[in-house]
Amino acid sequence: MTNLLSRLPTVRGSLEPERSLADLTWFRAGGPAEVLFQPADEADLAAFMTGLPADVPVTLVGLGSNLLVRDGGIRGVTIRLSQRGFGQVTPVGSNRLEVGAAVPDKKLAAAALAEGLSGFAFYHGIPGGIGGALRMNAGAHGVETRQRVVEVRGVTRQGARVTFSNAEMGYAYRHSGAPTDVVFTSCVLEGIPEDRDAIRRDMDAVAAHREASQPVRSRTGGSTFKNPDGHSAWKLVDAAGCRGLRIGGAEVSEMHCNFLINVDGATGHDLELLGETVRARVLQTSGIRLEWEIKRFGDFLPGAAIEPFLGA
Structure with a gap:
């Protein structure tokens, strides 16, 4: 050290x-x-x-x-x-906002409301930050980040400052094609002028849906797996009999089974083992290989490595 x-x-x-x-x-x-x-x-x-x-x-x-x-x-x-250093939202030009990469999604939604700009209400229900939203093309309720992006600024591994257009970000479902070694620092996003009361209603609807259908008061990492083409991940998990499944202090949410929860001092190992157990059971019951949406970083402890799909 x-x-x-x-x-x-x-x-x-x-x-x-x-x-x-x-x-x-x-x-x-x-x-x-x-x-x-x-x-x-x-x-x-x-x-x-x-x-x-x-x-x-x-x-x-x-x-x-x-x-x-x-x-x-x-x-x-x-x-x-x-x-x-990276948590500000500033109006720039007509219908556009300059947004720091550390801005929480909910803060962006509130700032857009204050400016009378629609198209950002979906962020009100995403518990993350704009940097992550840019990287993974975060979306909800039929709207994705790529629909709002004008340009993205960042710093490369070599220290160069770079700017990407929307097209250069290479967006796809829950994915961007921008170089993985770039640290996004800010972006310019564009909204649509709309009555603030209408925007507020959209935000309230997003919040109500999240409260009713997701374990928002639990220690969770959000949606665990990406939706495969033509399928909902939670339905596959449920059909595989994994709703409420528990390993150590980690549990598949009873409320929404595409969420893993730390219910009792779960370790990283508990959570990842539970996730791979779910993937293995879904593969066995449906033939579909779920992909992680949650990002997993770091090293396993010695002797505690977990094979994808438990080696299936």
Whole structure:
């Protein structure tokens, strides 16, 4: 650890060795970051990446809502953008907002409401941040992030500042084709002028649907698996008999069985083993291979590796 810290560039933000990530994720589980870096602003991030040795691994985490950290923790440098440096929403031009990558989705929905811009109400029900939404093309209620994006700014692993157009982001279902080593820092999004009362009704409907159908008050990582073409993941999980299935302190939600919950001190291992058990049972009963929507980072503890689909 001392050796790694001595090799890192000087920053204006913060560098924290052996920083627990469990308290930064919605699951409240998993190991530490070898070093956690929170840059002061985009210039600080770019300078750090420019001076970072090429052999040091880099992992980016957002607000932790769609993240499972393995119990062995994450090697190298984990980057988490601060609210102070990357958490602002600013009107720019007609019907457009400049949005920092650390802005929570719900904050963006509220800012769009204040500006009288529709097309953002779906974010009111997504428990994540804009950086993650840009990376995975987050969506709900028939609307996706790609429908709002004008351009996206970021910093490469080599420290260069880059800008991507909507087309250059290469969006598909729950996926973007932008280079994986780019740290998104901000974006410009475009909405549609609309009466604020109508926008507020849309947001209320999103919130009511989420409250009624999802375990929003539990320690969960959101939707666990992507919907396969022509299927709903939760229906496949339910048909495989996995509703309420429990391993250690982790459980498949009774309310919505595409959600895993930390019900009793679950470890990262409990949660991932439960997820792979569900995938194996769905494969056995339907022949369909579910894909994880939750991002899984880090190392397993020695002797505790989990095979995809349990080796099926």
